[in-house]
Amino acid sequence: MFHPLILITFFPLVGVLLLLVIHSEQKSVIRWTAWGTSFITFGLGIWVLLNFNLSDPSIQMAINQPWVQSGRMTVTFQMGVDGLSLIMVLLTVFLTPLALLSSWKAIQERLKQFMILFLLLEVGMIGVFLAQDLVLFYIFWEFTLVPAYLLVGMWGGERRIYAAVKFFIFTMAGSVVMLLAILYLGLNQGTFSISWLAANHQLFSGAQTWLFLAFALAFAVKAPIFPLHTWLPDTYTEAPAAVTVILAGILSKLGAYGFLRLNLPLFPQASAQFAPWIGALAVIGILYGAIVAYYQVDMKRLIAYSSISHLGFIILGIFAMNPQGVTGAALQMVNHGLSTGALFLIAGFLEERRGSRIVSDFGGVWKVMPWLGGIALVVVLSSVGLPGLNGFVGELTILLGAFGSSINGFMVLAVGAALGVILAAVYLLRLFENVFLGKLFIPANNSMPDLQSREAVLLAPILLFIFWIGLYPYPFLSLLNPTMNQLSSVVLAAAGMK
Amino acid sequence: MDLIDLLSISPVGFLVLWALLVLLIDLWLPRRFKGVTPLFASLGLAIDLGLNISLSALQVSGFSGMMRLDGFAVFLNLIFLGSGLVGVALAYDYLKRMNAVRGEYYALILFSVCGMMLMAQADDLILVFLALELLSIPLYVLAGFLRGNLLSQEAALKYFLLGAFASGFLLYGIAMVYGATSYTNLTSIAQLVNGAHYPGLLLLGAGFILVGFGFKVAASPFNLWVPDVYQGAPTPVTGFMSVAVKAAGFAGLMRVFILAFPSLSSDLTPLLWGLAALTMLVGNLVALLQTNMKRMLAYSSIAHAGYLLMGFVSFGNGAVVGSAVSAMLFYLLGYGLTSFAAWAVVIALEQVDGKGVSLSDYKGLGKRQPLLALTMAAAMLSFTGIPITVGFWGKLFLFRSALEGGFIGLVLVGLAAAVVSAYYYLRVIAMMYMHTGEPEVRRDGWLNLTALVSALAVVGLGFIPYIILQAVSTAVIQLP
Numbered sequence: 001m002f003h004p005l006i007l008i009t010f011f012p013l014v015g016v017l018l019l020l021v022i023h024s025e026q027k028s029v030i031r032w033t034a035w036g037t038s039f040i041t042f043g044l045g046i047w048v049l050l051n052f053n054l055s056d057p058s059i060q061m062a063i064n065q066p067w068v069q070s071g072r073m074t075v076t077f078q079m080g081v082d083g084l085s086l087i088m089v090l091l092t093v094f095l096t097p098l099a100l101l102s103s104w105k106a107i108q109e110r111l112k113q114f115m116i117l118f119l120l121l122e123v124g125m126i127g128v129f130l131a132q133d134l135v136l137f138y139i140f141w142e143f144t145l146v147p148a149y150l151l152v153g154m155w156g157g158e159r160r161i162y163a164a165v166k167f168f169i170f171t172m173a174g175s176v177v178m179l180l181a182i183l184y185l186g187l188n189q190g191t192f193s194i195s196w197l198a199a200n201h202q203l204f205s206g207a208q209t210w211l212f213l214a215f216a217l218a219f220a221v222k223a224p225i226f227p228l229h230t231w232l233p234d235t236y237t238e239a240p241a242a243v244t245v246i247l248a249g250i251l252s253k254l255g256a257y258g259f260l261r262l263n264l265p266l267f268p269q270a271s272a273q274f275a276p277w278i279g280a281l282a283v284i285g286i287l288y289g290a291i292v293a294y295y296q297v298d299m300k301r302l303i304a305y306s307s308i309s310h311l312g313f314i315i316l317g318i319f320a321m322n323p324q325g326v327t328g329a330a331l332q333m334v335n336h337g338l339s340t341g342a343l344f345l346i347a348g349f350l351e352e353r354r355g356s357r358i359v360s361d362f363g364g365v366w367k368v369m370p371w372l373g374g375i376a377l378v379v380v381l382s383s384v385g386l387p388g389l390n391g392f393v394g395e396l397t398i399l400l401g402a403f404g405s406s407i408n409g410f411m412v413l414a415v416g417a418a419l420g421v422i423l424a425a426v427y428l429l430r431l432f433e434n435v436f437l438g439k440l441f442i443p444a445n446n447s448m449p450d451l452q453s454r455e456a457v458l459l460a461p462i463l464l465f466i467f468w469i470g471l472y473p474y475p476f477l478s479l480l481n482p483t484m485n486q487l488s489s490v491v492l493a494a495a496g497m498k
Numbered sequence: 499m500d501l502i503d504l505l506s507i508s509p510v511g512f513l514v515l516w517a518l519l520v521l522l523i524d525l526w527l528p529r530r531f532k533g534v535t536p537l538f539a540s541l542g543l544a545i546d547l548g549l550n551i552s553l554s555a556l557q558v559s560g561f562s563g564m565m566r567l568d569g570f571a572v573f574l575n576l577i578f579l580g581s582g583l584v585g586v587a588l589a590y591d592y593l594k595r596m597n598a599v600r601g602e603y604y605a606l607i608l609f610s611v612c613g614m615m616l617m618a619q620a621d622d623l624i625l626v627f628l629a630l631e632l633l634s635i636p637l638y639v640l641a642g643f644l645r646g647n648l649l650s651q652e653a654a655l656k657y658f659l660l661g662a663f664a665s666g667f668l669l670y671g672i673a674m675v676y677g678a679t680s681y682t683n684l685t686s687i688a689q690l691v692n693g694a695h696y697p698g699l700l701l702l703g704a705g706f707i708l709v710g711f712g713f714k715v716a717a718s719p720f721n722l723w724v725p726d727v728y729q730g731a732p733t734p735v736t737g738f739m740s741v742a743v744k745a746a747g748f749a750g751l752m753r754v755f756i757l758a759f760p761s762l763s764s765d766l767t768p769l770l771w772g773l774a775a776l777t778m779l780v781g782n783l784v785a786l787l788q789t790n791m792k793r794m795l796a797y798s799s800i801a802h803a804g805y806l807l808m809g810f811v812s813f814g815n816g817a818v819v820g821s822a823v824s825a826m827l828f829y830l831l832g833y834g835l836t837s838f839a840a841w842a843v844v845i846a847l848e849q850v851d852g853k854g855v856s857l858s859d860y861k862g863l864g865k866r867q868p869l870l871a872l873t874m875a876a877a878m879l880s881f882t883g884i885p886i887t888v889g890f891w892g893k894l895f896l897f898r899s900a901l902e903g904g905f906i907g908l909v910l911v912g913l914a915a916a917v918v919s920a921y922y923y924l925r926v927i928a929m930m931y932m933h934t935g936e937p938e939v940r941r942d943g944w945l946n947l948t949a950l951v952s953a954l955a956v957v958g959l960g961f962i963p964y965i966i967l968q969a970v971s972t973a974v975i976q977l978p
Contacts, residue, residue, distance in 0.1 A: 068967065069967070070821070070895060070971075071898075110865070135894075139885040142885050143885045145884065154932055160932065164932075165924055168924060169917065169924075176913040176917055177913065179894075179897070180901070180913060184901060187901060187902060
């Protein structure tokens, strides 16, 4: 009952129960309760980290309880944590309180429901990262859709309902095929345990092509991989700022996480076989996202397309399949969560001040907001991949992995991806220039206040990590390395590439 | 008639007597005590529930093999009795609102439940036919219970005409089976045709019986009556029908086909495959176009018949039929609970003259009636099959058993249909939570209770589905 992983997964529910009994007019009590809950969950994340053995690459703190037994099929409540799970959980519990803080003023209507749904979303996301049973994984995976759908649809922009439904249907269409594959595996192997299936993957290697594709479809929609990305710009743009931070920061990582946790270990040969194709789609996504981002006039939409571009790097790293590739991808998942989260936060701040997200409504606002401008510059450069900031470490490791990969064609793909880095510099710096630099030609922008204390509190922790990972990535890599090295070596050996 | 015979018929017999009592009591009650009738009817249903539970460990066959009381029958009896209770509870305020307070309503519900229980217990084709008539005739009356309402009259007439057709098909089928085998007893038929060779007349007979049941469970292409009847009938009757009649139809289908026709499976499988696929697709696709809640739920109930048929396709495969039956029973229960929740909310919003049942009447319900909206949202998510609801597990088990039978193509159709269904179920949630409006709501204690209990069960059983699994694992049809 008081197992650390159960506690961290379900602790937000305590906040939900508290919120249910608070009167909906007591807005600040509601805000603080929700925020406090998410902050304690963050504390629980640190507690799990302290109990975690960094040098052990395998699943730790495992829970394994039989749950639903029907015929030959047994669903277990199986959870566990390794380096990859842990860093993703930490990202989740880190970003959630920040996202809640960012909604402090923006969300006034139906505040209680907002907070409840937000905490439920947190439960779902942590659950996905910790589940070690396929059905349990699927349950958390699908469950996240419900609060996300409602959060976008109830508090989003003008086209919120369209965006929310599109998001839901796209993700569900991808994941039902995964459900079929999960059932097939469970029926034929008699267990849904991910670690058991990974260790015995040769037992179902005959069917692994379609199984791989079934799982890949679900994750490719979520990640998203070109051409399944069309839901993303709509959803990210219409969602309220706090939700966009979570969508872009964490939910999009669920897809990449799924590839690393399931596709590679369960179907190594099929992964190697499809790697060139998925790698190619990833690079197309990188370039496509970058080019389309360049032409956007809406800040949020621009960052959304830049997200597609950046997520392409992560997918490329995963399917390079060597240690650098997968480690870089895992680290870049964190980096992207931080940088894009911060970009969306800043876009949200600007929108709150100006009531507009159109780039041309700004210009030269550095003069009135030097502090916000400075921070925005750091975040933009981190997203561009400037050495000394976090994005550089991740992208460089991924590119090294792609160049060194023994998968066919990754050398060429790495060149294409490198081009993407240059394009990122072009569109992101242009965005910064058009918003912050130049002449302050719109009078309405004169009165915009500079960075507020709440906003500073919000951005400071993210900035801390942007510099920390950029200057001294060792602690993060030492958390990831054992797990990712083992993952890569097992997968490469099974695919006959070592 | 010995003790075993009495025991085997006791659940049905008790309720028949009680229904007669309800009629009598209602006749003698003075006008201001008319509220006692529904209470008295509920009491009978509740006592019968207890009776069934106490008999659940039994395995008896009475009346020289015509009636059977086993775990399968008891499980379904509980669903019928539960639906009966809901049908009574939801009608209490509804009939007042519609100016149709008449005690016959409750007696008719009870008689219909008797027919359903008889269906689940029937071990002989003659009894199957009798059960079908006993469950249908009260429903023809109930569908037209709002006498002054044209839609209700239309529903009654349509239901009666097509129901008569269905009975005709069933009876023809029974006659053909009798002609081919000289038996009407299910196990005797199976023993006679145990092998690859059987007369074509038997297959034709089985086909006709399938069509007859197809009407009752609302499988496509026999579904044309469903939307009009569901829309026109008084909504508590619709809720009762959508669960109990479907469950009764599937009870008969399972009993007859698994016991009598397992050797016909190689010929019937393609037919059932097509029926299941068509039903899932038609139900879900046409539901997309509906703007009336009652019609939308009608098409959704067709779609759910399709999912259930998907589980039924492997009825002749001895190795997986057990898991298929338990999956279908689980699904029927989950579908029932979900439907009760949904129909309770529909009734709360419905007003005289057919107002308040359009989809746009649900705008803003989330703000005005948080609990009712939450109930509806849980029902919609459960219908879609989203974790963590009972509907998710139901779909999981059904897909599992279809996969076990080797029908991977059918599973794909089912999954695609489920994605389509998400669109119209989500639309209800969007109406309630993402639009603003001032819906008019009327609710009473009984409706609140039904909505609350069903919604809690829909979500709660999502966490502890194994409670039901234990029950359905003992409810599998015992093959002789």
